[in-house]
Amino acid sequence: MIDPNLVATQPDLVRASLRRRGATDATLGNVEALVSVIARRRAAQTERDERLAIRNRLSPEIGGLMKAGRREEAEGLKVQVRTASDRAAELDALIEGLQAEESTLILYLPNQVHADTPDGDDEHGNVVVRTWGADSRQMTGRTHDDLAEALGLYDPGRAAKLSGSRFYVLRGALAKMERALASFFCDMAEGHGYTEVLVPYMVTAECMVGTGQLPKFEEDLFKLTVELAGQPAYLVPTAEVPVTNLHRDEVLEDEVLPIRYFAFTPCFRSEAGSAGRDTRGLIRQHQFHKVELVWITRPEEGAAALESLTHHAEAVLERLGLPYQTVARCAGDVGNGGAKGYDLEVWLPGQSAYREISSCTWFTDYQSRRLKLRFKRDGDKKTTLCHTLNGSGLAVGRTLVAVIENYQQADGSILVPEALVPYMGGVTRIG
Numbered sequence: 001m002i003d004p005n006l007v008a009t010q011p012d013l014v015r016a017s018l019r020r021r022g023a024t025d026a027t028l029g030n031v032e033a034l035v036s037v038i039a040r041r042r043a044a045q046t047e048r049d050e051r052l053a054i055r056n057r058l059s060p061e062i063g064g065l066m067k068a069g070r071r072e073e074a075e076g077l078k079v080q081v082r083t084a085s086d087r088a089a090e091l092d093a094l095i096e097g098l099q100a101e102e103s104t105l106i107l108y109l110p111n112q113v114h115a116d117t118p119d120g121d122d123e124h125g126n127v128v129v130r131t132w133g134a135d136s137r138q139m140t141g142r143t144h145d146d147l148a149e150a151l152g153l154y155d156p157g158r159a160a161k162l163s164g165s166r167f168y169v170l171r172g173a174l175a176k177m178e179r180a181l182a183s184f185f186c187d188m189a190e191g192h193g194y195t196e197v198l199v200p201y202m203v204t205a206e207c208m209v210g211t212g213q214l215p216k217f218e219e220d221l222f223k224l225t226v227e228l229a230g231q232p233a234y235l236v237p238t239a240e241v242p243v244t245n246l247h248r249d250e251v252l253e254d255e256v257l258p259i260r261y262f263a264f265t266p267c268f269r270s271e272a273g274s275a276g277r278d279t280r281g282l283i284r285q286h287q288f289h290k291v292e293l294v295w296i297t298r299p300e301e302g303a304a305a306l307e308s309l310t311h312h313a314e315a316v317l318e319r320l321g322l323p324y325q326t327v328a329r330c331a332g333d334v335g336n337g338g339a340k341g342y343d344l345e346v347w348l349p350g351q352s353a354y355r356e357i358s359s360c361t362w363f364t365d366y367q368s369r370r371l372k373l374r375f376k377r378d379g380d381k382k383t384t385l386c387h388t389l390n391g392s393g394l395a396v397g398r399t400l401v402a403v404i405e406n407y408q409q410a411d412g413s414i415l416v417p418e419a420l421v422p423y424m425g426g427v428t429r430i431g
Contacts (some may be wrong), residue, residue, distance in 0.1 A: 001106045001369050007031060008038040017112045020331035022121045027108070034105045041098035048091035054084040107209070108216055111366040113331045114340035116303075120330025126343065127330065132314070133323025133347065142412075143350030144404040145281035148174055150412055151431045154282075165279070166271060166286040168397075173430040177403070177416070178289065180423035181396050182264050185291035185316060189262035189393055192312045194293060197263050199242035204231040207245045210371040212337040212363075213237060222268045222286075235268035239292035240390045244367060247296060251383050252375040258297035258305060262393065265290065282397045283355065289396040295389040296373065299365065302387040303340075306362040310342045313358045313393045319419045322402050323347040325354055329361075339364045344394075346402040357398045360391030 007014050014031055058077050065074035118127045148154030153174040159167040170178060190196060202224065208214040213221060213234075222235040236242060243261050252259075267290050278284035293312060297305045310326065317324045329341045341361035345354035365385040368374070374383035407415040413431030416424050 001366060002109055002112055003365075003369065004034075004038060004102065004106055006112070007034050007106070007109070008042075011035050014109070014112070017331075018110065020113050020117075020119060021110060021334075022332045023110075027110075030105050030108055034102065034109070037098055037102045037105065041095055041102060044091050044095050044098065048088050048095065051084040051088040051091065055081050055088065058084075104215075107214075107370075110336045111339050111364060113334060114362070114364070117334055117340045118328055118330045121332040122330075123333045125330035126327040126333055128325050128327050129342070131323075131325040132318060133321070139323070139347060139349040139406070140352050141349040141405060141408050143281060144348075144401045146350070147404055147408055147412060147414065151414075153430070156280075163286075166284065168282055168285060173424075173427065174400070174404075176424060176427075177420065177430070178396055178400050180420050181399050181403075182289055182291060184319075184420060184423050185393055185396070185399075186262065186264055188316050188319065189291060189293060189312070192260075192315075194260045194262040197243060197246070197261050199236075199239060199246075199263050199265065201236050201242075201265055201268075202228060202233055203236055203242050203245070204228050204233055206231060207241050207248075208234055210248055211241050211244050211367050212370070213241065216336060219273075220270055222270060236265060237269050238267050238290060238390075239263040239265040240294060243292060243294045244296075244388055244390065245371065247373050248371040250373060252296070252373075252386065254298075254375055254378045257375055257386070258295055258301060260296075261294045263292050263294075265292070282401050285397060288398075291393050291396070293360075293391050293393040296368075296386050297389070298375070299384065299387050302362050302364060302389065305387070305389050306340060306342070306360060309389055309391045310344070310360040313344055313360055313391050316394055316399075317344065317346060317357070320399070320403065320417045321419075322399075322406055322417075324357070329359075335359075335361060337361070337363050337366045339366070346398070348402060348405050349408070350405045355398065355401075357402065358392035358394050361389060363388045363390075 011031055015028060018028055058081050062074050062077050120126065145154060153170060153172050155169040159169040205214055221237060224233040227233055243263050267288055269286060271284055271286060274284055293309055295305050295309060314326065324344050324346045327343050327345060329343055334341050338361040341359060343356050344358040346357040348355050364387050367388045368386045373386045375386055376383050403417060404414055407417060409415060413429050416428050421428055
């Protein structure tokens with residue numbers, strides 16, 4: 001979440017960022033409501049402290065007055081003490097309610113957009129910053145689902161029988177290639193200095209709040225019917241959630257930063273609002289695999305970390321020989337928690353279009369403030385909020401799509417990228 005003090009002291013700055021995002025009137029109204037709530041809460045706290053000070057100052061005097069036989073004066077002080085105490089109790093209840101209201105309102109406010117993030121209302125406002133690979137727009141061909149089904153290696157009908165729409169069954173060489181891609185991604189991440197972690201695929205609501213999926217995006221999640229640790233529980237939409245939460249409520253030592261993790265997990269998304277989009281093939285599924293890269297770093301290193309993270313994801317596509325473009329996400333597409341970010345879009349000849357295969361995002365201290373994730377600089381008594389980043393390195397299913405379409409041959413077979421051949425047991429062609 002953003003800094004409540006920023007909202008209270010510089011609401012115009014917060015509103016300006018929201019307008020860059022194309023915020024609704026309701027979201028802008030939340031700023032006004034939050035400013036009012038914070039002001040009322042602070043005023044109540046000031047008055048509460050004043051009342052307690054009166055109580056604490058007068059209470060010791062009562063005993064002395066009683067001993068001195070000045071009963072009437074003592075009784076008068078008792079009334080003042082009781083009145084101050086009663087009012088302080090009333091204010092405590094008021095403050096508790098205002099704090100709850102403040103906590104709810106601020107959880108719905110997006111992060112402040114970074115100054116370097118380009119303006120734009122949606123993905124159409126994203127800016128291409130570099131491209132790599134062949135002259136992609138000259139490459140066309142059959143779609144991945146047509147190719148894979150013709151080879152007998154993709155079975156959407158049986159997947160639907162098992163689980164309904166937006167699931168898939170792969171067999172044979174393509175099932176092996178999906179597993180090979182995951183292993184290849186993990187080895188690449190390890191080679192870049194990330195530490196592998198194996199994390200749970202089910203997490204508590206507290207974890208989802210910590211990384212920003214809750215409360216705003218609950219409709220995108222798969223909620224479990226049982227609780228975990230006495231809380232509502234969810235299937236992970238991305239490894240970002242459990243991995244970033246690993247150090248929740250911790251104060252890290254300066255020398256351990258930056259921390260860089262990677263994790264291979266299944267991901268589960270309801271795809272709410274995507275009706276009619278990508279109904280064929282493997283592009284948009286309820287369940288898919290991904291290798292996620294996560295950074296926890298110092299604030300002053302966040303911008304450089306984003307560039308490194310993005311280059312690590314790009315390196316995977318280059319090793320696979322897949323043409324791509326890197327786009328700077330605009331203010332309307334950077335994501336609720338993001339301050340700045342890039343998308344990697346791979347060329348899909350079957351669609352004659354670039355499609356997103358990785359998103360790399362710098363969250364500044366938006367997540368760490370929710371997570372109470374801090375570090376202590378050497379020689380500093382105070383703690384500082386960490387900055388967090390994450391990115392796909394890569395989405396396995398979408399990479400499989402890109403390999404199938406970019407390496408398709410005229411006879412319907414698929415070449416195996418050279419970098420994947422060792423992971424495929426020496427197989428160089430499918431079909």
